[in-house]
Amino acid sequence: MAMEVSSDRWIKCISTQGNIRGVAIQATELVQQMAERHQLKGQAVQGLGEAVVGALLIASYCKAGQRINLNIQGSGPFKQALVDAHPDGTVRGYIIERGEPQAPGAPLGEDFGPWGEGLLSVLRTREGDEVAAKPYIGTVPLLTGHLAKDLSFYWVQSEQIPSAVGLAVNMEGDRVSSAGGFLVQALPGASALDVRVLEHHISEIQSLAKSIAENSSPMHLLSQIFQSTAFVVVEEKPVQFQCNCSWERVQRALVLVGVPELEAILVEDKSAIVKCDFCSTEYRMDEGELRGLILRLKEASASGVDEVSD
Ligand SMILES: [Zn+2]
Structure with missing residues (x-):
């Protein structure tokens, strides 16, 4: 290109x-x-x-x-x-x-x-x-x-x-x-x-x-x-x-939101949209991805691991 x-x-x-x-x-x-x-x-x-x-x-x-x-x-x-x-x-x-x-x-x-x-x-x-x-x-x-x-x-x-x-x-x-x-x-x-x-x-x-x-x-x-x-x-x-936002950063930000809030978003909106203020890029996590993230967070907290790895 x-x-x-x-x-x-x-x-x-x-x-x-x-x-x-x-x-x-x-x-x-x-x-x-x-x-x-x-x-x-x-x-x-x-x-x-x-x-x-x-x-x-x-x-x-x-x-x-x-x-x-x-x-x-x-x-x-x-x-x-x-x-x-x-x-x-x-x-x-x-x-x-x-x-x-x-x-x-x-x-x-x-x-x-x-x-x-x-x-x-x-x-x-x-x-x-x-x-x-x-x-x-x-x-x-x-x-x-x-x-x-x-x-x-x-x-x-x-x-x-x-x-x-x-x-x-x-x-x-x-x-x-x-x-x-x-x-x-x-x-x-x-x-x-x-x-x-x-x-x-x-x-x-x-x-x-x-x-x-x-x-x-x-x-x-x-x-x-x-x-x-x-x-x-x-x-x-x-x-x-140049903006340094990325899907990985958005996921990390969503992890910080916490399980109860993510579950509320899942019920109300079925998906999460995160917009970067600096470049107006919208990152969308669909229902399946959101469910997957919540599940991983729950498993991680059950096994005593603080952070979710990809
Ligand atoms: Zn950005």
């Missing part, structure tokens, strides 16, 4: 003086694919797309084996977004729309972005030791409701790194025509002038959405930002959607 070639990727670079680093991402196909999986439309596609690109920007500076969860809880049309991203360029995530008019009594300023007020948190863990190792969590309030601005604030506040973030998702009808973003950071040794020059270039990109609509290549974006500041590319990596 031929692999579909996607041009989605990130490019990381550093100034030749070593005092400013940047990463730019193109994620057009990835965001479209996720929107289709979750059957999202319009503003929700843009909301999830921004969250996904934002999470990948953070993940691009994680160590191998780490992962990050970006969790945004807002008061605008989106209730919550949760994105799980890895430094290998894989990402999954979902968005929960509010689905009801905003509660009165909390009018937001006109400048407030679509996320409204709320909290943005980043959880950084090493794969497999969520319990053993203490994860790093940084939480900041949503100050503007614009995710790019609030992520810049997160970097400054929580990681003490002066940063500029840009995110954009363009739509043509219900399709994503371009999606991407950038993160540029001043490292120790960057002078105030170095930072001002880059800030000026970033402000010259009047609309990131317009810029990536014309050319969504990450290299093009980095050249626009760095201009005469010489830089070298340190990494170019494909980014893609």
